[in-house]
Amino acid sequence: MQSPVNRCSTHIGVTMKKDDLQRTIDNLREKINYNNHRYYVLDDPEISDAEYDNLMRQLEGLERDWPERITSDSPTQRVGAPPLGEFKTVRHSLPMLSLSNAMDEEEVKEFDQRIKKLLGTTDNIEYVVEPKVDGVAVEIVYEHGELTVGSTRGDGNIGEGITQNLKTIRSIPLRIISSGRSVPELLEVRGEVYLGTRDFQELNRRRKEEGEPLFANPRNAAAGSLRQLDSVITAKRPLSIFCHGVGNMGGASFDTHWEVLSAFGQWGLKVIPNLAICNNIEDIIGYYREMTERRDGLGYEIDGIVLKVNSLRLQSTLGAVSRSPRWAVAYKFEPKQGTTRVTDIVVQVGRTGALTPVAILEPVRLGGVEVSRATLHNQDEIDKKDIRVGDTVVVQRAGDVIPEVVKVIETKRTGEEKRFAMPETCPVCGAKVFKPEGEAVHRCLGLSCPAKLKEAVKHFASKRAMDIDGLGDKLVAQLTDKGLVKDVADLYTLSKEDLVSLERMADKSAQNLLGSIEKSKKTTMERFLYALGIRHVGEHISKILAGSFKNMRDLMDTNEDELIGIHEIGPEVADSMLRFFKENDNLRVIKRLEEAGVTYPETEAGERKGNNLAGMTFVFTGALSSFTRDEAKRRVSELGGKPTSSVSRKTTYVVMGKDPGSKVERARALAVRVMTEDEFRELIGAVAV
Numbered sequence: 001m002q003s004p005v006n007r008c009s010t011h012i013g014v015t016m017k018k019d020d021l022q023r024t025i026d027n028l029r030e031k032i033n034y035n036n037h038r039y040y041v042l043d044d045p046e047i048s049d050a051e052y053d054n055l056m057r058q059l060e061g062l063e064r065d066w067p068e069r070i071t072s073d074s075p076t077q078r079v080g081a082p083p084l085g086e087f088k089t090v091r092h093s094l095p096m097l098s099l100s101n102a103m104d105e106e107e108v109k110e111f112d113q114r115i116k117k118l119l120g121t122t123d124n125i126e127y128v129v130e131p132k133v134d135g136v137a138v139e140i141v142y143e144h145g146e147l148t149v150g151s152t153r154g155d156g157n158i159g160e161g162i163t164q165n166l167k168t169i170r171s172i173p174l175r176i177i178s179s180g181r182s183v184p185e186l187l188e189v190r191g192e193v194y195l196g197t198r199d200f201q202e203l204n205r206r207r208k209e210e211g212e213p214l215f216a217n218p219r220n221a222a223a224g225s226l227r228q229l230d231s232v233i234t235a236k237r238p239l240s241i242f243c244h245g246v247g248n249m250g251g252a253s254f255d256t257h258w259e260v261l262s263a264f265g266q267w268g269l270k271v272i273p274n275l276a277i278c279n280n281i282e283d284i285i286g287y288y289r290e291m292t293e294r295r296d297g298l299g300y301e302i303d304g305i306v307l308k309v310n311s312l313r314l315q316s317t318l319g320a321v322s323r324s325p326r327w328a329v330a331y332k333f334e335p336k337q338g339t340t341r342v343t344d345i346v347v348q349v350g351r352t353g354a355l356t357p358v359a360i361l362e363p364v365r366l367g368g369v370e371v372s373r374a375t376l377h378n379q380d381e382i383d384k385k386d387i388r389v390g391d392t393v394v395v396q397r398a399g400d401v402i403p404e405v406v407k408v409i410e411t412k413r414t415g416e417e418k419r420f421a422m423p424e425t426c427p428v429c430g431a432k433v434f435k436p437e438g439e440a441v442h443r444c445l446g447l448s449c450p451a452k453l454k455e456a457v458k459h460f461a462s463k464r465a466m467d468i469d470g471l472g473d474k475l476v477a478q479l480t481d482k483g484l485v486k487d488v489a490d491l492y493t494l495s496k497e498d499l500v501s502l503e504r505m506a507d508k509s510a511q512n513l514l515g516s517i518e519k520s521k522k523t524t525m526e527r528f529l530y531a532l533g534i535r536h537v538g539e540h541i542s543k544i545l546a547g548s549f550k551n552m553r554d555l556m557d558t559n560e561d562e563l564i565g566i567h568e569i570g571p572e573v574a575d576s577m578l579r580f581f582k583e584n585d586n587l588r589v590i591k592r593l594e595e596a597g598v599t600y601p602e603t604e605a606g607e608r609k610g611n612n613l614a615g616m617t618f619v620f621t622g623a624l625s626s627f628t629r630d631e632a633k634r635r636v637s638e639l640g641g642k643p644t645s646s647v648s649r650k651t652t653y654v655v656m657g658k659d660p661g662s663k664v665e666r667a668r669a670l671a672v673r674v675m676t677e678d679e680f681r682e683l684i685g686a687v688a689v
């Protein structure tokens, strides 16, 4: 074997001695780990993907030439371990307990009463409350800061060794960050591995394309991905983790659960956002209601909240009973699945002319919402699931998507059920219905099908598009049926006379509607673009595009290469955009809208210079000595940053003045960077030049 001392590396273009080499390798690893943490744990990257890949390539090159320098916690070692023949078993040094459940308010109150009784107190108990992620429970062991063993919960005492698979998850540090807090000799971290809702849908979409069986929900997908003997497969699934507890700890001690979570943040472990401390049941119920409302927008599935007694001393006094801790409980949400009957199947025509069969259901409550319709997607789906009118079915609401029928309960069939077939003509305009070769969707061929126009107008006026208040479905139907609105631009030429000529339209409401139409003219590029209803261009894509182009003119002048160069824009979206802007009729409508006075501020895209805090959010706490709070906030705004008042994972910096409040603690729990007033002055001074 050659001595590495005498060899040189060409990867970074310089000749290196042994010590320089080790320093370069250490440096690269540190940079990669730092940026990995920014990206996967803090959700706030500092460098581009290309720069990151470049660092990785440099390190891979060096490790290829000096394989003896590879360590098991090197960032290159996340992927590429040889496939296993089977999983080894791992005994947990402390059992991994499972939580008991509370199904309603009463049971949560009983839980609190029980705790007070066990502790012999009538005082309020302090609880940490956190969202309950619907994922797979795992334990990760760090010895002297280095990840050594990872396992599933298994039966609570013995789990499966999935170390290689857990190492592929980028939000799990291979080595604990030691800055600011010493690293314990032994740290057993417990957490929940999960798959985000978008990633889950994307994974299933790809599996469908490849003819593979679909996962029933994100939890199953996460579990299936973790139980791969070949970690290369796991590495391809965008899994993530939220850490929420500890097993054994050596060389560190804490008074409260909250402190543990704060330390997690400092150690580079990912903690779930939206944690809170509650001192009474009313606050807990308030928190539960808030999370019920927010659950669909979180980006990952949660199925309830968890309450934990904050004091670790009280936790150990309370102990456990029959494999569940007495000091914690899961307060579950109403289930999102339920059973009901299909009373009819109707067909809806969308603004693109797509015919969608919809099941009319006997109303059923799912996840706190009453559901009476569920999409059946298309004829193929109906045939595959064999859904008939009269069937008893399982329906579910998943994430933020519309309710759907999961399956038919065939044992409930009476023989009276009727099969469904797509109509041959459009139920709205009577034109022929056509199903393109290789596609699942039937479309109306009517060029001037009012369904398309009606849906386009409804979409244009909807809350998240142009937000024209008071333009309801019935009104849209009248306006289009009477020919007063032939395209969306016609909305801006409506007169009061036009409106009062309609059924049930009084003077006052006509005036109000004209007012909201006028008001809608001042909008944002994002809303304007979304309102146009371009196929595949939803809210999310509209936002990305508005962030990448200064105005519509620039966007309309774009080309395929430029579009595809934008992160998250794929060929499907690019193609749809370019097609849309090729149609003279569409250009005419956009021009008429602009002539009617629809305006929006040009976006910051392409002119970020001078806005050097762009994309950063700041929270101030405590008294500042050289600014008032308002001045400091104004400075941030002037430089393109965003001052906010509460700390979240999205916060870039918490600026700490004299006598800071609990925000600093919260920032540390979320691993948000805390800076002093001097550092803040330096930051704005440095960038203001």
Ligand SMILES: [Zn+2]
Pocket: 349, 426, 427, 428, 429, 430, 431, 444, 445, 446, 449, 450, 451
């Ligand atoms: Zn039609």
